[in-house]
Amino acid sequence: MIVCHLINQISDEYVPEQQDFQRWFQAFEYKDNAKITIKEILAPLEDIVHDFSVEMLRSLESAFIVDNQKEVEELRKKISHVINTVEGSHSDEAKEFLAQQLRKLKGADNIVTAAEGFVFDFDGHTYKFTGNFAPMNQLLGLQNFPGSRPGIPADLFDDLVPLNEAFTHGGNEFLFIPGGFKPPHKGHIHLISRAVERLPEAKPYLVTGETPRDSVTLQQSMDVLRILLQGESSLGLDDLSIVTIPKGGLVILDQDGQPLKNSDGDPRFSNSPLQGIYNSALGLPKKATVYIASSTADKKHADIGKSIKRARPDLTIKALSIPPLAGALEGEKMSASDMRRAILDGDLKKTLMIGDSETDANAAKNAGIPVILLEDGYTEKNTTEIHHNHLVKDFVGIEKIVLKYL
Numbered sequence: 001m002i003v004c005h006l007i008n009q010i011s012d013e014y015v016p017e018q019q020d021f022q023r024w025f026q027a028f029e030y031k032d033n034a035k036i037t038i039k040e041i042l043a044p045l046e047d048i049v050h051d052f053s054v055e056m057l058r059s060l061e062s063a064f065i066v067d068n069q070k071e072v073e074e075l076r077k078k079i080s081h082v083i084n085t086v087e088g089s090h091s092d093e094a095k096e097f098l099a100q101q102l103r104k105l106k107g108a109d110n111i112v113t114a115a116e117g118f119v120f121d122f123d124g125h126t127y128k129f130t131g132n133f134a135p136m137n138q139l140l141g142l143q144n145f146p147g148s149r150p151g152i153p154a155d156l157f158d159d160l161v162p163l164n165e166a167f168t169h170g171g172n173e174f175l176f177i178p179g180g181f182k183p184p185h186k187g188h189i190h191l192i193s194r195a196v197e198r199l200p201e202a203k204p205y206l207v208t209g210e211t212p213r214d215s216v217t218l219q220q221s222m223d224v225l226r227i228l229l230q231g232e233s234s235l236g237l238d239d240l241s242i243v244t245i246p247k248g249g250l251v252i253l254d255q256d257g258q259p260l261k262n263s264d265g266d267p268r269f270s271n272s273p274l275q276g277i278y279n280s281a282l283g284l285p286k287k288a289t290v291y292i293a294s295s296t297a298d299k300k301h302a303d304i305g306k307s308i309k310r311a312r313p314d315l316t317i318k319a320l321s322i323p324p325l326a327g328a329l330e331g332e333k334m335s336a337s338d339m340r341r342a343i344l345d346g347d348l349k350k351t352l353m354i355g356d357s358e359t360d361a362n363a364a365k366n367a368g369i370p371v372i373l374l375e376d377g378y379t380e381k382n383t384t385e386i387h388h389n390h391l392v393k394d395f396v397g398i399e400k401i402v403l404k405y406l
Helices: 002-012 016-030 034-057 068-087 092-105 133-144 186-198 218-232 273-281 301-311 336-345 358-367 398-403
Strands: 118-122 125-129 173-178 203-209 241-245 289-295 316-322 353-355 371-374 390-392
Touching: 034 092, 034 125, 068 092, 068 133, 092 133, 173 186, 173 273, 186 203, 186 218, 186 289, 186 316, 203 218, 203 273, 241 273, 273 301, 289 301, 301 316, 353 358, 358 371, 371 398, 390 398
Parallel strands: 173 203, 173 289, 203 241, 289 316, 353 371, 371 390
Antiparallel strands: 118 125
16 A cells, blocks of 8 residues: 555655654554544544535425424424433443534434435435434434443433333323332322322323332332232232332433533432422423322422423323321321331331231231231221231220230
């Protein structure tokens, strides 16, 4: 090759000022980075041609698309979703790949046509201008073909922030039931079953996080929830969709669907199920109805509905307040945090189960602790069919039984 011949001449007739030139040629010709070097040289020219083709395609509409502008908006939403998910992920490989594609695409707002491109002849040659089709196709491929790109996690899009099609269930009503559920308790079962009973046409979603709480994992919570639902409700866990927030949190989105950033310019994250509902709502179908279930003792859930409405005015947002279980103190709610603290800080040998159902009794029996069973409780079974050590009609005098174990 000419370059090889030139290198040899320079080597034979060494000139000091040509030393750097010689090293460059040697690196270019003989090293493995030749293709990379060529790519770097051509990059500015590629950018000029790309930007020119984008402008050429700006007013192009396809005769095969009924509503070109609507399709452009859908493409922008999908690309925005990919961008937000990658920016909010913990994958450096995915972020690097995103940066490469955004160098040409610039951003979702730069999507100007739903047409793939156009073909033309010039000076005896055939050319094709595709504009932003290539970087769009690359980004959409991350989600449509998970695991196809080495180094990028296959489950990158398994977290929240779903696309419209993730919420397609044959209806336009969605019921979100947020909670930690670590561990689930009767208050949770009451809330879930009553909410679903009142809205049979809505698709129910439990919104919770993958992050353990005091060593209670999501899998353990779902196992307990399955048992509780079987014992206390006509529902099954398979009747519900579980939407999880990944460990490390979910990226916080503003009302335009863009990540909020901290003072260092990095995305902010939240582990709150309410943030999960907000991010999910941004991807719901147009004019959908969103129900957010909560106990009447939990007032803060109403605020997230207002935030969703500001971001998606087309959605109908309704709060679904479920009264607490009979016998609960007014304004009070059952707390999984209190349950965890009692379990972790307590002495198993001085622990009792005071319950009113077969589920309570079986849980206590499995844990090896005594059961005080309340008659006429939260069950349809006869008390003779339920394991117990003591049977009471009410709580009058129950302290005498408790003292025997302390």
